[in-house]
Amino acid sequence: MPKSDFHEDDDDDDDDVVFLGSPAGGGVNSEDPSVPKPVEAQQRYRTLECRNFWRAGTYEVPSGPLHRARRAALESYDFDRARVHPKFLHSNATSHKWAFGAVAELLDNAVDEIHNGATFVKVDKINNLKDNSPVLLFQDDGGGMDPEGIRRCMSLGFSSKRLKTTIGQYGNGFKTSTMRLGADAIVFSRASRGSCVTLSIGLLSYTFLRRTLKDDIFVPMLDFQIINGQIIPLSSNSQDEWDSSLKTIIEWSPFSSKEELLLQFEDIGLHGTKVLIYNLWMNDDGLLELDFEDDEEDILLRDQAYSGGFSRSNKEIVHCHISYTLKYSLRAYASILYLRKFSSFQIILRGKPVEQVNLADEMKFMKTITYKPQVCKDAEDVSVRVTIGFAKEAPVLGIFGFNVYHKNRLIMPFWKVVQEGSSRGRCVIGVFEANFMEPAHDKQDFERTPLFIRLEAKLRQIVLDYWKHNCHLIGYQSYSTKTEKRKLKDSDKHSYEHSSKTQHKMPSVHVDGVTRLDVSAAEPSGQACAQYSIVEQSELGEDSEDIEIMDISDPTLIEKISEESIQLFMRRAELQLKTAQLKQTVEELEHELEEAKNRYSQLVADLETRRTQQVKK
Numbered sequence: 113m114p115k116s117d118f119h120e121d122d123d124d125d126d127d128d129v130v131f132l133g134s135p136a137g138g139g140v141n142s143e144d145p146s147v148p149k150p151v152e153a154q155q156r157y158r159t160l161e162c163r164n165f166w167r168a169g170t171y172e173v174p175s176g177p178l179h180r181a182r183r184a185a186l187e188s189y190d191f192d193r194a195r196v197h198p199k200f201l202h203s204n205a206t207s208h209k210w211a212f213g214a215v216a217e218l219l220d221n222a223v224d225e226i227h228n229g230a231t232f233v234k235v236d237k238i239n240n241l242k243d244n245s246p247v248l249l250f251q252d253d254g255g256g257m258d259p260e261g262i263r264r265c266m267s268l269g270f271s272s273k274r275l276k277t278t279i280g281q282y283g284n285g286f287k288t289s290t291m292r293l294g295a296d297a298i299v300f301s302r303a304s305r306g307s308c309v310t311l312s313i314g315l316l317s318y319t320f321l322r323r324t325l326k327d328d329i330f331v332p333m334l335d336f337q338i339i340n341g342q343i344i345p346l347s348s349n350s351q352d353e354w355d356s357s358l359k360t361i362i363e364w365s366p367f368s369s370k371e372e373l374l375l376q377f378e379d380i381g382l383h384g385t386k387v388l389i390y391n392l393w394m395n396d397d398g399l400l401e402l403d404f405e406d407d408e409e410d411i412l413l414r415d416q417a418y419s420g421g422f423s424r425s426n427k428e429i430v431h432c433h434i435s436y437t438l439k440y441s442l443r444a445y446a447s448i449l450y451l452r453k454f455s456s457f458q459i460i461l462r463g464k465p466v467e468q469v470n471l472a473d474e475m476k477f478m479k480t481i482t483y484k485p486q487v488c489k490d491a492e493d494v495s496v497r498v499t500i501g502f503a504k505e506a507p508v509l510g511i512f513g514f515n516v517y518h519k520n521r522l523i524m525p526f527w528k529v530v531q532e533g534s535s536r537g538r539c540v541i542g543v544f545e546a547n548f549m550e551p552a553h554d555k556q557d558f559e560r561t562p563l564f565i566r567l568e569a570k571l572r573q574i575v576l577d578y579w580k581h582n583c584h585l586i587g588y589q590s591y592s593t594k595t596e597k598r599k600l601k602d603s604d605k606h607s608y609e610h611s612s613k614t615q616h617k618m619p620s621v622h623v624d625g626v627t628r629l630d631v632s633a634a635e636p637s638g639q640a641c642a643q644y645s646i647v648e649q650s651e652l653g654e655d656s657e658d659i660e661i662m663d664i665s666d667p668t669l670i671e672k673i674s675e676e677s678i679q680l681f682m683r684r685a686e687l688q689l690k691t692a693q694l695k696q697t698v699e700e701l702e703h704e705l706e707e708a709k710n711r712y713s714q715l716v717a718d719l720e721t722r723r724t725q726q727v728k729k
């Protein structure tokens with residue numbers, strides 16, 4: 113029976129516990145080799161009852177009398193040192209909200225091996241030999257890991273990366289990313305250090321740790337050395353320990369024997385690393401989070417479809433754009449993941465190389481702006497070249513934002529520094545490398561420091577400036593001087609159009625009260641889009657020009673803004689008071705007026721009565 117079917121019916125079901133012979137009410141399976149397990153039950157035991165990543169971290173460690181396996185586990189511990197509970201593996205991985213963020217970490221580890229000779233990283237789906245379930249494979253031909261290296265890889269917070277150029281720095285990416293993608297991972301690495309060639313295997317299995325009730329993260333490892341063409345087991349500890357590691361790996365990995373394990377080195381070459389992630393996480397519907405079926409040359413994120421935000425006419429084109437597809441297509445994301453094109457390295461996704469895309473090649477009316485962030489007083493001058501332009505599809509696509517890289521690796525894709533929905537900044541895209549800031553631990557954001565806040569303000573200013581001076585190039589009306597604005601204020605809608613037309617040679621027509629520009633005249637390449645509804649009348653209002661450009665390099669800016677806010681607040685309170693006073697005056701005057709009117713009516717009536725009496729006399 114295929115595993116996914118098996119689990120659809122049985123998710124969150126603890127019946128298997130009883131079946132496997134654990135004490136009644138124990139709630140978690142225990143390892144009891146004396147109880148024979150039918151194949152199906154064994155398979156079920158080798159996967160967790162909960163296959164959803166976000167829920168897999170909450171589980172109860174059984175209370176009450178300790179059953180045999182738990183007591184044995186506790187007794188074997190060395191209480192003289194702090195331990196790391198397997199739950200930490202899971203909670204640590206929750207930093208990756210987005211599964212592709214985890215995939216990127218494993219690609220980074222291969223890219224960081226370029227200086228050790230890596231020429232490729234393969235990402236593919238293979239099948240678990242034991243139960244035919246999908247396994248995610250990452251394989252590179254980098255320097256590989258020797259026995260010490262693989263232990264560093266499996267440990268938390270150890271990084272061997274000392275070069276300033278490497279992407280890896282925290283010593284955490286491997287653990288968070290494998291755990292975020294699946295419950296279990298096995299690593300095969302071959303290293304060649306001088307004349308010493310080693311083969312190493314490590315198993316990081318959350319399923320094993322949980323099912324055997326470990327209170328500490330235990331990672332079984334096996335090492336071999338190749339001497340005169342012979343594969344010789346290497347053991348720094350006792351033979352018993354080596355045998356026990358082999359037994360655990362065979363039991364909890366997709367491989368059933370030492371020979372099967374060693375076969376995995378056959379296609380690694382002289383050096384390199386292979387990471388297999390299995391028991392991949394599923395969504396709430398019991399389907400794999402990673403979709404291998406829909407596109408056989410890609411890996412898709414099943415639940416990442418974008419809902420709404422675009423007009424129906426634009427939807428189709430927008431959905432093909434990389435700013436959208438990168439959210440769910442690994443091929444799209446991998447294509448922009450690294451800023452500079454590799455000269456002798458390839459990402460091979462499901463047998464097909466990923467074509468690298470530089471956002472600067474996707475722009476028109478491109479411009480480069482140099483920004484000098486104030487990193488800190490004593491630091492060397494830092495200078496960042498920001499490339500900015502209109503998306504080549506402009507004005508049709510409303511996409512915008514900056515791709516921000518750190519050490520060549522994309523950290524923030526299409527970061528929106530201006531408000532969504534505003535015409536200002538529409539279709540403006542940019543790209544730059546921000547090595548002067550530190551990425552967050554999931555490498556999907558930057559630390560929120562004052563430097564970051566200043567950068568955001570600066571980028572906003574850059575976009576608005578760019579827009580102000582160039583929006584006419586994609587068919588938007590623009591005007592640049594206050595004098596002109598004043599002129600526009602005085603004139604009616606038609607003369608406004610005339611003025612802007614003569615300035616920018618942009619023909620425009622009126623349809624349904626909306627100003628539409630015939631942008632085909634502005635398209636140098638003639639690509640786009642006559643009769644495209646571009647600017648609503650309201651968007652051409654006064655505030656288009658009222659952008660106060662502030663000097664954000666001024667360190668006292670925040671105080672100045674706060675001071676200004678307080679002044680404005682007080683002014684507002686004053687005006688509110690005045691408004692209330694005026695309202696009262698108005699009410700009093702209205703009352704007086706009413707009284708005067710009554711008196712007048714009275715007088716008119718008296719006069720009329722007297723006149724009538726005089727006439728009678």
Ligand SMILES: Nc1ncnc2c1ncn2[C@@H]1O[C@H](COP(=O)(O)OP(=O)(O)OP(=O)(O)O)[C@@H](O)[C@H]1O
Nearest residue numbers: 221256265271272273280281282283284285286385
């Ligand atoms: N594919 C690989 N080839 C060779 N060594 C690797 C590979 N993957 C991981 N390593 C080794 O394992 C160590 C830990 O990797 P891990 O991704 O956890 O941390 P890191 O890359 O050093 O830093 P970061 O947490 O920022 O990614 C690395 O420093 C490296 O020595």
Ligand SMILES: [Mg+2]
Nearest residue numbers: 221280285286
């Ligand atoms: Mg890493």
